[in-house]
Amino acid sequence: MAIRLLLLLFIGTTPLYGLQLIEMEEDIRIPNPSEVAKMARYIIHNSDWASIATISTLSEIQTYPFVSLKSVSDGPRDNSTGNLYFYITSMDVSGKDITVDNRVTIMATLAESSYCSQNNLDPQDPRCAKVIISGHFHKVDNATSPEEYKFARASLFERHPAMKYWPIDHNWYIGKIDINLILVLDFFGGIKNVSIEDYFNANITSYNTEHWKVSVIDIPV
Numbered sequence: 001m002a003i004r005l006l007l008l009l010f011i012g013t014t015p016l017y018g019l020q021l022i023e024m025e026e027d028i029r030i031p032n033p034s035e036v037a038k039m040a041r042y043i044i045h046n047s048d049w050a051s052i053a054t055i056s057t058l059s060e061i062q063t064y065p066f067v068s069l070k071s072v073s074d075g076p077r078d079n080s081t082g083n084l085y086f087y088i089t090s091m092d093v094s095g096k097d098i099t100v101d102n103r104v105t106i107m108a109t110l111a112e113s114s115y116c117s118q119n120n121l122d123p124q125d126p127r128c129a130k131v132i133i134s135g136h137f138h139k140v141d142n143a144t145s146p147e148e149y150k151f152a153r154a155s156l157f158e159r160h161p162a163m164k165y166w167p168i169d170h171n172w173y174i175g176k177i178d179i180n181l182i183l184v185l186d187f188f189g190g191i192k193n194v195s196i197e198d199y200f201n202a203n204i205t206s207y208n209t210e211h212w213k214v215s216v217i218d219i220p221v
């Protein structure tokens with residue numbers, strides 16, 4: 001996520017000196033459009049939330065597509081796994097949908113970061129990249145998959161600390177998507193299909209290093 005720091009430094013008091021405004025802005029570096037599997041992983045790892053579409057159980061729109069927003073994590077900041085973990089309750093609308101039909105589609109986009117606005121890209125511009133993932137939503141069971149459950153829980157709580165304090169009586173559980181289809185739109189020419197194997201094999205370590213642009217503005221006094 002983009003961070004901008006403004007530092008006002010007092011250099012001196014004579015006419016030869018003045019104030020300097022130092023602007024430090026995070027330089028967001030993303031994979032090239034040709035690196036489509038890396039792009040998919042990059043977007044997922046750097047997204048704190050995603051839109052999730054379910055098949056509605058609401059009586060007024062039964063079987064219609066229904067969309068909501070869910071917090072997501074694929075691992076701690078320094079460890080991207082590509083697995084999509086969620087903290088879900090069956091009390092909300094999409095949670096109820098999933099208990100009846102667990103087919104889901106999620107979308108995450110670079111519009112969530114400042115990359116698109118920094119580059120004057122409208123959220124609908126293909127270059128403001130987005131990834132669409134479809135699959136089946138399953139519960140991560142602490143009894144049958146204790147290591148994955150522990151990892152997923154720690155990953156979610158690191159990225160979303162407020163989750164620790166959500167009401168216990170909502171019966172929150174950890175879920176994940178077993179992926180069937182991955183699509184990426186990150187440039188002109190149409191949407192691209194990413195194989196599941198390429199997606200999980202993609203290495204985005206070099207893109208998770210912080211880079212900063214520094215600008216110095218002299219202010220005469």
